[in-house]
Amino acid sequence: MPMSLEEYQIAQMYMVLKMQQQTTTSDEGVEVLENRSFQDDALGKGQYTSKVYRLQSKVPAWLTTFAPADALTMQEEAWNAYPRCKTVIKCPYFNKFCLAIDTVHKADNGQSENVHGLNKKQLAARQVEVIDIASAARDYWSYVVGGNSVDFSKFRSAKTGRGPLLEGWQSCDPVMTAYKLVTVDAPYWGFGNRLEQAFLAGERALFLESHRNCFGWIDEWFGMTVQQLRELEEQTNSSLDVKTSTKDLDRRWACDKEEEEVYMKKPQLNSEQQGLVNDSTFTNAPTNQLLF
Template structure:
């Protein structure tokens, strides 16, 4: 059965400010080029490779050889709308999509993705509080910055701390609506794989958005050159945790063309 879950990540930032932040998503970039179409308008297309052999759950390695746990992601980034499609060449029927819409609200919009009645009936919704912490398998794998946002206050903007009910009180505020759709039609382990990947995406969303705000004093008001340098650092740090190759090294060509917003 196809799993469809919408994560709503409320942020004490405007949509415009989120567009300028650096990313924590680190992968090998195979292709990176501008695109334009009738759905998203103008944006940036990327083809990326994830290598998950060393971090996959033990039960999954029983169903596939290590070299099969390589994922390919195509992404169409036309902020404030983005779409990612993840496939696995070994499991040819597997597909994961993430549709993201950013809005200047506090997570109360009910159908930003324009779903049908049938889709709304199966969609699950979870609002992620970036001030919360989670200790599970995927949060351990992804790692944690150990920033306590319930105590943190930005020196440059005065925003924070994020105490109970902060989503309805802060200004500015915006929400990343991330619709995760997973289909792994494999008898015996498909449902378990779908559940594991939803949990993994949730952990990644939480940590990346926590860092996005927790590091605000490092990026707020910086030039694009400085932002790119921070992007390199965060990319390298996360890749070391995940056992992936760094997406950006000292490659001037990639540095010039890469434009991936974080949140």
């Protein structure tokens, strides 16, 4: 990424807030359940978040043959102790599924070896992929996630003068890399491997899109502080709550309307039939390392 470690922290916070706003509607998107500070021995101090992602429109066609539309309701827990972060994603419908992302951010151009401290067995199983935010290549998941249309071979930041990103841009200054260790496990006979590959491809597309946005929106976040973004975060979370509560209200309204329609369609009872009604009782794991 063509920015410093300190700048990337701001860029990432801004990007998450803006993408949440853009992708959340009354039908799907992000619901923030918890957002608080934390401290532990492994990561130190940081920010803990718990979120629910409803991704009905992004369910692959093959998955809909045996799973409902809300199968991709995902639960995410994240511990952001920048420059280290850990994210765990689970899926209630596939309760054995788990995707874990361990991230280390370093002020280098992606040449560091084994930043996650993997043992020999883990290193042998690891697949390393370098993702270039300037790449214009797109696949199925890129279109599902959504694409930033900025052409970085022509883009220049008005505030910083950075860009365009031409061949060899990784040698620029400042520069930093996000090292992401992605581990996925879906132990289901018959479709587990396909499910794992789908989630890996989806996460890869999301990583690419979000990091392209980090740089593409540089003139929007450059100069902001963490405190300013925390305040913006509170406003954004309140806005998301309104959207999700509107969804619940729409559901309740739909139920009320349905009950009203059923009542209106009931045949009118005579006095004898009404008396009978009133007297009755009714019961009714591959591992991938991605570098940006």
